[in-house]
Amino acid sequence: MPYLLLAFGILFALLAANAQAPPRNAALLVPGFFSGWLTIELAPHLLVTEIVALALTALYGGLDGWAGWLGLVLGVMGAAGTVAIILASRRTVVTLRESGAPLDLDPDGAPRFPLAPLFVPPLCLIPRKGVKVQRNIVYREDGRLRLKLDVYSPTGERPDDELRPGLMQIHGGAWVIGDKREQGLSLLNHMAVQGWVGFNVNYRLSPRATWPEHLIDLKHFLAWYREHAREYGADPDFLCVTGGSAGGHLTAMVALTANVPEFQPGFEDVDTSVQGAVPFYGVYNFVDAGPWPVPMGSTRLLEKMVVKLPFEENREAYAKASPVTYLRKDAPPFFVIHGSHDSLIPVLEARRFVERLRDMSEAPVIYAEMKGGQHAFDVFPSYRTARVVEGVERYLTGLHRQYRQGTGPAVPGEVKESLDGPPVG
Structure with missing residues (x-):
């Protein structure tokens, strides 16, 4: 003993x-x-x-x-x-690097996101009162290919039939595993309670899928959203995108490659722009090393299963799969989230992406770095998840208010108040 x-x-x-x-x-x-x-x-x-x-x-x-x-x-x-x-x-505090102040994700005390119990069942779906979930809606059908999504929407009546803002959720899983039933559930439930319509989207996975088929599928969703959003009470002209890990990479690609013909073959004329992006712990650069001893593109995962091309002889192909390649002045607003203790995608990856995006984009770029946060932290309904989810909701709600008012993108007032307040924690 x-x-x-x-x-x-x-x-x-x-x-x-x-x-x-x-x-x-x-x-x-x-x-x-x-x-x-x-x-x-x-x-x-x-x-x-x-x-x-x-x-x-x-x-x-x-x-x-x-x-x-x-x-x-x-x-x-x-x-x-x-x-x-x-x-x-x-005491989760999100440090906004280069801002000189933390973003307090719980400035008013107890969060509206109901995770008060200390012991929360892991990996639960967090059913929420006031949320309606419509599952397995086909958004792309091509021969035997049938891609599906789940819709999270409020159960209450819309005031004056007003269209609601839309949110696209992209799951992670290293481009080879994962499903819409597993990730983004905390955020989608909370956003629906706050009046949003969420779309949790599946896409083809490797090794069956070869890059950029993953992204092309998500572009098909954007085309479907333009046509069908009203059926679910969502505004076809307003959609933000979020996702974690591989979903974070795809979130950035969706946001930065609006209307790039290469990624929307056969529907090049469809507007595939989004109004905001919130990538969680994503990969943004396959070509340069930095956070890793070797470039991410040279890993066996990408060479053998995802891109399926030798890295050294095909650097241009890996550059085309990297969000940093598509940085532009008219990029949508970004809220980049990463944990300081992420052991799969080092936090330096997010820092260098944000630095380059800020240098190029005319829209605001907020970077949230969580002390002690691991990779995929939001899979669990924890205190950290509750506060980050609420912070994302305030950010996205601010973007939607600016859209309705017709003003240019700026740091939402809800976030500004936290930034201008005294340090927390």
């Missing part, structure tokens, strides 16, 4: 250390991410498990030898690290 207590102590200490400083070694990257992701986003659940395991093992003879006492010390240190993670997530 003392050695079991020692094993628990070592495990809990390693989990806490990995959450704070995930390994960069290629062999440990994936296991380091998953353990850190679960530790950070399920910290309350982990803390209870640690306390129970240490207490029961000590009670049943775990302290009968030196190994048990050492395990207890290590276990307590690990539990203390978990407590620190919980406290950090409950």
